[in-house]
Amino acid sequence: MTPLLHKKLLPIAAACLILSSCGQIDAQTDQATSNPNAAPTTEVTSSGGNNGSGQASEQLDRSDPADQGVTSGSTSDSSDLTAGADQNESTSPEKAEPQLTYHINKAYNVVPNDDSVEKKVVLLTFDDGPKEKEMIDGLIDTLDKHKAKAIFFVNGYRVKAHPELLQRIQERGQMIGNHSWDHIDLKKESAANMRKQIEDVQIIVKETTGETPRFFRPPFGSGNETTHQIADDNELIYMTWSNGSLDWDSKNKNKPDAVIANVLEQLHAGSNILMHELPWTVEALDELLTQLEQKGYGFVDPRSIGPAPAEAGTK
Secondary structure, three states, rough: OOOOHHHHHHHHHHHHHHHHHHHHHHHHHHHHOOOOOOOOOOOOOOOOOOOHHHHHHHHHHHOOOOOOOOEEOOOOOOOOOOOOOOOOOHHHHOOOOOOOOOOOOOOOOEHHHHHHHHOEEEEEEEEEOOEEEEEEEEHHHHHHHHOOOOOEOOHHHHHHHHHHHHHHHHHHHOOOEOOOOOOOOHHHHHHHHHHHHHHHHHHHHHHHHHOOOOOOOOOOOOOOOHHHHHHHHHHOEEOOOOEEOOOOOOOHHOHHHHHHHHHHOOOOOOOOEEEEHHHHHHHHHHHHHHHHHOOOEEEOOOEEEOOOHHHHHOO
């Protein structure tokens, strides 16, 4: 080949090489875009909105998983939630349940299942609702302030009238208990009517909230062997109380200081404190919980209360 011909062919060869490379790149691009199952080279996880990280934050805030089922004082918040949505769904339960570390004894006190669990605790309960949004919010606002949980024992006829109030109690992270349908003296009823009074509440609470109550308290604390048996049949933990605030008594009406004094006068480790959805109880609650904390008491999370262990049944 002559030098002159060689010089003329070099630019043509270079151009061919460039065109060939471009063709290969175009082919790879076409292949990638035509394959929807191709793995992406990077994965972007948003930290806001309703993604897995946001859900995990909400679950942690609402579950309050205290080590022994006791809530008291301040707790540390976890803000380092970087796992993706799929990981959170597989590792975080929808509602984290604390261990069953307490039970209700025959005197209706809250007692630990073994000596490793904190004994100086109280159980907070409110009967005869749901009545009014303002009172419910007032009570729960104070419970939230003290990082405390309570059982709201409800009557069926009130739930039927205001199902949205029952939903509000659940949505705000509190426990719902069964207080019979009509708030009557069950001991005076036939076995069939007694069963209906209890089981109809189980049904309406389940229909309204998606969850069935785990706790039962008979109105006036009045029951008998049949009442206990019906509760057992429905896997309900039966209780009355061991510390009465007497907020229901007319002599204590509009007297929050009297409500506080009544509770403190009867205070003991494991106190099962009876209160009601009443304006003066709402007013008294913050000071009452503050004084309980100052005396070194914690608040039992009702979700940590289970059936009495066989060996603990006589304690």
